[in-house]
Amino acid sequence: MKAEAFTSCKATQAMIEKTTREGVTTVFHRVQEKKTCPFGSGGTCCRLCYMGPCRVKDDGQDAGVCGATxxxxxxxxxxxxxxxxxxxxxxxxxxxxxxxxxxxxxxxxxxxxxxxxxxxxxxxxxxxxxxxxxxxxxxxxxxxxxxxxxxxxxxxxxxxxxxxxxxxxxxxxxxxxxxxxxxxxxxxxxxxxxxxxxxxxxxxxxxxxxxxxxxxxxxxxxxxxxxxxxGTPVPIRAKVNLGVLKPDHVNIIVHGHEPLLPELILLAVKDEELLAQARAVGAKGINVAGICCTANEILMRKGVPVAGSVLQQELAIATGAVEAMVVDVQCIMQGLGQVARCYHTELFTTSSRARLPGVTHLEFDHHRGLEVAKEIVRRAIARFPQRRKVEIPAEEMDLIAGFSHETIKYILGGRFRASYRPLNDNIINGRIRGVAAVVGCSNPRVRFGDLHATLVRELIANDVLVLVTGCAAINCAKEGLLIPEAAEMAGSGLREVCEAVGMPPVLHCGSCVDNSRLLMAATEIVKEGGLGEDISEVPLCGCAPEWMSEKAIAIGQYFVASGVTVGFGVAFPTTGSAKLSEFVFGGMNEYVGAHWFHEPDPVAMARTIIAHIDAKRKALGIDV
Ligand code: SF4
Ligand code: MSK
Missing domain, CATH: 1.20.1270.30 (Substrate Binding Domain Of Dnak; Chain:A; Domain 2)
Structure with a gap:
C-alpha cells in the first residue's frame, strides 16, 4: 500500500516510505496484515470464562454456552x-x-x-x-x-x-x-x-x-x-510535527501520559554540565520534544514542541535523529522496542507499572526524580555520536495551546471581569452556533489525522467553536487549525468573534485527562445563564472520529452521562447487538438526556453534530 493511502500528512508519508525502504516494521505495516473479526469488533465475542470463548450471533436464538445473549x-x-x-x-x-x-x-x-x-x-x-x-x-x-x-x-x-x-x-x-x-x-x-x-x-x-x-x-x-x-496553562505558541527534531542537537522524546518525569527532564537539560557534555560530542544543544499526551502536558505549560501524535511514535525514531525516547504509561506501542533496535535510539521505560521486553528500565522514583532525569540525558548524549542515516521531515507548523477553562474565561471576558457571559451571548446571538469537543486518538484503520481535520474544517466553516484535546489536538495543529489565522476558514460569525479576541477557532484544551476541563467549561456555560439549567440543554456535542483506546470509551461515556451527546468514528463496539445499540444510540437519552452515535464519515459526522446543535438551539428558543 502506498504511504499516501494512510494519511495526507507529508512527514508521516516520508517516514512510512523510509521504514519500508529500510525493512523496519511499524503500525502502518502491521495493520495491513491484521484483519478485524466482526464478532470482536461488534462486541459479541465473549471470553469471560472457559466454557467458551463464545462468538454469538444476534439472531434472537444464539447464545453463549452459559446462555448469555x-x-x-x-x-x-x-x-x-x-x-x-x-x-x-x-x-x-x-x-x-x-x-x-x-x-x-x-x-x-x-x-x-x-x-x-x-x-x-x-x-x-x-x-x-x-x-x-x-x-x-x-x-x-x-x-x-x-x-x-x-x-x-x-x-x-x-x-x-x-x-x-x-x-x-x-x-x-x-x-x-x-x-x-x-x-x-x-x-x-x-x-x-x-x-x-x-x-x-x-x-x-x-x-x-x-x-x-x-x-x-x-x-x-x-x-x-x-x-x-x-501551573494552570495559559495561551502559549509552539511548533508541531516531526520537523521539530533538530539535526544538530541531541533529541530526547518524552512519550506517554504523566508529565512528572518530563518536567524534571526539562530542568535537567538546562544543567550547564550536561550542556557542556552535549557540546563535547559535537551537538549544539539538547532538544526535548513530546509525543501523545505527555506532549500536550508540557506543550500547554512550557511551549515544548510536539513531534507527533500516537501513530508517529515509531516514525519519530525512524528519523534516525532521536537519541532517547522516554515512555511511562498508556498508548506506548510494543513495536517501539523493535524499531529502536533498528536505529541508535535508547528506549527507556520509567514507570513501575510498565516495561517492554528488551528495553532499558530506569524507574522514575519521585524521591530521586532529578537524578533519574539527569541519567537519561547523560545516556542520550552518549548516543549522539552513534547516529547513522538521519532524515528529518521538513514539516512543522505553528500552534497556540493552553486553553484551560479558566483561560477561556479570561480571554472572552477579560482578566478583571472573567466570565463565560460573552461566549453565551455569542451563542445566543448566533455568531457562534454551538460548541463541539473533538477529542481522542488516531487509528491506522482510517486515514490518520484526515478525519480530524476534515471534520473540524466543516465545523468551523459552520460557526461551531471547536475544543480539542489529546491526539486530535495534535493532528488539528499539524493542519494549521490552531493558529489565529485559521479564523479565515471559519464562518462569518465565528470569524468575527475570533478576530475580535485574537484567538483561533479551534482551542487546544490539553491532554486526555484534561477532557475534565471540558466538563468544567460546559458547567461554566450553564452557570453563566441563558442557555438552560443543565449541560444537556447547551448546544454542545462531543466526538472522537479516529478513536482506538478503552480510555476513549470511558471519556465518551462520562460525557454522555453528563448530558453531552457523543459521536465515534471507526467501528463501534456495540453494533453486534441491535438491542444494546438501540439503547446506547437512543434509549440512553431517556436516562441522561444524551446518547452515543456512530458515524465513520467525517463530513456526515459534522452534519450530525450541526443538526444536534441546531436542535438544542431550537429547544432553547435561540434558533435565530
Ligand atoms: Fe463463558 Fe458465557 Fe462468555 Fe461463553 S458467553 S465465554 S460461556 S461467560
Ligand atoms: S494519547 S488515549 S492515543 S488521544 Fe492520550 Fe492519544 Fe488516545 Fe492515547
Missing amino acids: AETIAARNFCRMIAAGAAAHSDHAREVALVLLAAARGEAPGFEIKDEEKLWAVAQDLGIDPVGKNKNRLAEEVALKVLAEFGQQEGEISFIRRAPQKRQEVWQKLGIIPRGIDREIVEMLHRTHMGVDQEYVHLLLHGMRTALADGWGGSMIATELQDILF
Whole structure:
C-alpha cells in the first residue's frame, strides 16, 4: 500500500516510505496484515470464562454456552472497556497525588507548588478550609483528601458537586453518583465476571457510574493536581510535527501520559554540565520534544514542541535523529522496542507499572526524580555520536495551546471581569452556533489525522467553536487549525468573534485527562445563564472520529452521562447487538438526556453534530 493511502500528512508519508525502504516494521505495516473479526469488533465475542470463548450471533436464538445473549455479552465488554479506561486515568491521578503529597512534605526534589490560586480553589471544592495554612500544609491536606477518595466506600466523590444542580439531580435519581473511584471500577469488574450482572441496561447504568468516577473523579484530580504542581496553562505558541527534531542537537522524546518525569527532564537539560557534555560530542544543544499526551502536558505549560501524535511514535525514531525516547504509561506501542533496535535510539521505560521486553528500565522514583532525569540525558548524549542515516521531515507548523477553562474565561471576558457571559451571548446571538469537543486518538484503520481535520474544517466553516484535546489536538495543529489565522476558514460569525479576541477557532484544551476541563467549561456555560439549567440543554456535542483506546470509551461515556451527546468514528463496539445499540444510540437519552452515535464519515459526522446543535438551539428558543 502506498504511504499516501494512510494519511495526507507529508512527514508521516516520508517516514512510512523510509521504514519500508529500510525493512523496519511499524503500525502502518502491521495493520495491513491484521484483519478485524466482526464478532470482536461488534462486541459479541465473549471470553469471560472457559466454557467458551463464545462468538454469538444476534439472531434472537444464539447464545453463549452459559446462555448469555448478544446484548449481555456486548454490554459486559463495553462496560469492561469503561472500567479499564477509568482505571488508566485514575491510576495516573493517584501517581500525581502521591507526588503532590511528597512535594508538600519536601520529599520530592524538583517539585513544588506552582499555582497557589488553584490550590485554594481545589481545597475549597474538597471541603478543606485553606485559611491560615501555608501552601505546603494545604497541599498535604489536599493530597490526602483526594487519595482517600480512591478507596472511599460510601458517600459521593467531591468534584461531583461542581456539576450543575440539575445534572446532580439526574444522577441522584438514577443512583449513579460515584461513591469512590476504585470502588466503582472494582464493582464494574465484578459485575461483568461470568454469571453476575446480565441485564444490559443495569450493566450500563453502572458503566455510567464508573465513567463518572473517571470524568469527575480520576481525570479531574489529575488535571487539577498537575495544575497545582506545574501551573494552570495559559495561551502559549509552539511548533508541531516531526520537523521539530533538530539535526544538530541531541533529541530526547518524552512519550506517554504523566508529565512528572518530563518536567524534571526539562530542568535537567538546562544543567550547564550536561550542556557542556552535549557540546563535547559535537551537538549544539539538547532538544526535548513530546509525543501523545505527555506532549500536550508540557506543550500547554512550557511551549515544548510536539513531534507527533500516537501513530508517529515509531516514525519519530525512524528519523534516525532521536537519541532517547522516554515512555511511562498508556498508548506506548510494543513495536517501539523493535524499531529502536533498528536505529541508535535508547528506549527507556520509567514507570513501575510498565516495561517492554528488551528495553532499558530506569524507574522514575519521585524521591530521586532529578537524578533519574539527569541519567537519561547523560545516556542520550552518549548516543549522539552513534547516529547513522538521519532524515528529518521538513514539516512543522505553528500552534497556540493552553486553553484551560479558566483561560477561556479570561480571554472572552477579560482578566478583571472573567466570565463565560460573552461566549453565551455569542451563542445566543448566533455568531457562534454551538460548541463541539473533538477529542481522542488516531487509528491506522482510517486515514490518520484526515478525519480530524476534515471534520473540524466543516465545523468551523459552520460557526461551531471547536475544543480539542489529546491526539486530535495534535493532528488539528499539524493542519494549521490552531493558529489565529485559521479564523479565515471559519464562518462569518465565528470569524468575527475570533478576530475580535485574537484567538483561533479551534482551542487546544490539553491532554486526555484534561477532557475534565471540558466538563468544567460546559458547567461554566450553564452557570453563566441563558442557555438552560443543565449541560444537556447547551448546544454542545462531543466526538472522537479516529478513536482506538478503552480510555476513549470511558471519556465518551462520562460525557454522555453528563448530558453531552457523543459521536465515534471507526467501528463501534456495540453494533453486534441491535438491542444494546438501540439503547446506547437512543434509549440512553431517556436516562441522561444524551446518547452515543456512530458515524465513520467525517463530513456526515459534522452534519450530525450541526443538526444536534441546531436542535438544542431550537429547544432553547435561540434558533435565530
Ligand atoms: Fe461463553 Fe458465557 Fe463463558 Fe462468555 S461467560 S465465554 S458467553 S460461556
Ligand atoms: S494519547 S488515549 S492515543 S488521544 Fe492520550 Fe492519544 Fe488516545 Fe492515547
